[in-house]
Amino acid sequence: MTKAQATSVTHIDDDRFKVTEWRFAAGAETGWHVHGHDYVIVPLTDGTLGLDVPDGAPFAAALTQGIPYSRREGVHHNVTNAGTAPLAFLEIETVADATAHRRRDTLVRFMAAWNARDVDALMACMADDCAFHASVGPEVQGRRFIGRDAVRASYAAMFDTFPEAAWTADNHHVAGDTGLSEWRFIGTDKTGKQVDVQGCDIFRFSGDLIALKDSYRKNRS
């Protein structure tokens, strides 16, 4: 059974801070995520968080209204409201690098556009002068698609090839002009063949937009 999702409202998103209010119905979860910044949580209610972590047993943490706690960048978990009442908290992230923050937002939008099968939204994330290097192809770089028209056609072809496709378990990182998105692709192609592999994209940015998407994925045997 799929759990309900926690909902979020962004209150502040500037060059120094991102402040997000999270609200959870009983049993709702955030989904797996990695924190890209140091952060402070300020509980708006009492409650109990259930925390799943990649290596280690799940555990519970009590929230007390108005009593904050801090964590460092890199925390990786899925957070669930383990209580029977709704709970809420403010997440206050310190945003050290505004450019990296905006570029990371581009990667999050880009991933959402893949899952929405929205080619216009994908291209809105791409720079005017852009390219895509596919994970498969005859060249050292895979198959290369150069320029907006070629990139758009290759993205549309991906949706034609995979009537069902989901990019899950995504994590996004930015360092300088380079971005990295990790993902697990689960899809079914036109012939009914199922694909389920981990992969990643290495990106080059031009401003806040993607100049190059360079894709890699596992070759299952």
Ligand code: NI
């Ligand atoms: Ni978290």
